[in-house]
Amino acid sequence: MPVTTDVRGRVLLIRLDRDAKLNAMDHAMTLGLDAAMNRLEDDPELWVGVLAGMGRAFSAGSDLADPDRNHTERGGPYGLIRRPRRKPLIAAVDGLAFGGGFELVLACDLVVASTRARFALPEVKRGLLALYGGVFRAARALPLNLAREMVMTGEPIGAERAHALGLINRLCAEGAAVDEALQLAEAICANSPVAVRESLGVLNQAIDAADHLAWQLSGEAAARVRASEDSREGIAAFLAKRAPVWRGR
Numbered sequence: 071m072p073v074t075t076d077v078r079g080r081v082l083l084i085r086l087d088r089d090a091k092l093n094a095m096d097h098a099m100t101l102g103l104d105a106a107m108n109r110l111e112d113d114p115e116l117w118v119g120v121l122a123g124m125g126r127a128f129s130a131g132s133d134l135a136d137p138d139r140n141h142t143e144r145g146g147p148y149g150l151i152r153r154p155r156r157k158p159l160i161a162a163v164d165g166l167a168f169g170g171g172f173e174l175v176l177a178c179d180l181v182v183a184s185t186r187a188r189f190a191l192p193e194v195k196r197g198l199l200a201l202y203g204g205v206f207r208a209a210r211a212l213p214l215n216l217a218r219e220m221v222m223t224g225e226p227i228g229a230e231r232a233h234a235l236g237l238i239n240r241l242c243a244e245g246a247a248v249d250e251a252l253q254l255a256e257a258i259c260a261n262s263p264v265a266v267r268e269s270l271g272v273l274n275q276a277i278d279a280a281d282h283l284a285w286q287l288s289g290e291a292a293a294r295v296r297a298s299e300d301s302r303e304g305i306a307a308f309l310a311k312r313a314p315v316w317r318g319r
Contacts, residue, residue, distance in 0.1 A: 072087055072088045082118075084103070086122070091133060092127040094132065095133060095148050097136055103150055104144065106119075120159075121161050127166045128164070130170075132170045158180065164247035168192055173191075173203055183242070185242070189220075196304035203288070239254070299317050300314075
């Protein structure tokens with residue numbers, strides 16, 4: 071199974087398990103993550119979720135060999151990105167979170183990461199746009215100029231810098247992200263689940279209301295980018311493992 075789940079008391083541990091492809095999201099993984107998130111939201115015995123990646127990466131984002139079947143009715147992209155949620159979700163990052171993988175992190179409520187974690191929005195290197203909220207969610211989670219730098223250069227930032235700037239809630243040693251995230255989840259579970267859900271709901275609903283225009287602008291920009299020659303060249307170059315030749319059109 072490309073997505074596995076494990077119940078730890080009141081916590082649902084969700085693992086992306088496609089290490090051969092750096093946990094890149096294809097149709098099967100999207101369906102698996104959607105099912106796991108449905109379970110978290112619908113089971114009253116589960117109070118908190120932890121999302122982690124198995125192997126070398128949290129997630130490398132969309133699988134460009136299967137890019138067009140990664141939406142679900144309840145969760146939107148990857149089954150998570152635009153999902154209305156009531157329960158806290160913690161990202162446990164031990165490795166790279168690039169492109170859509172970083173957008174998965176930004177869709178979570180809290181972030182625990184190891185010192186080997188790296189975060190990037192490299193879409194511009196492929197003639198693409200980070201269309202799953204990465205552009206505007208990065209600008210909310212990080213200082214504005216750093217978000218601009220990440221969006222325009224596609225270069226990654228390391229865990230220490232991300233922690234110092236507030237993206238990461240808890241920084242830990244390599245291999246310890248899941249255990250640290252489970253400890254944070256248990257600290258949340260020690261509180262009233264009703265109070266936690268309502269408090270988180272106020273925060274997230276206010277953010278979602280402000281994001282309405284951002285989603286519209288992101289969709290319009292993504293359509294323009296996807297229609298460009300550069301976009302076709304970027305994807306072809308990536309799949310052929312060669313440097314792209316940009317035409318600026």
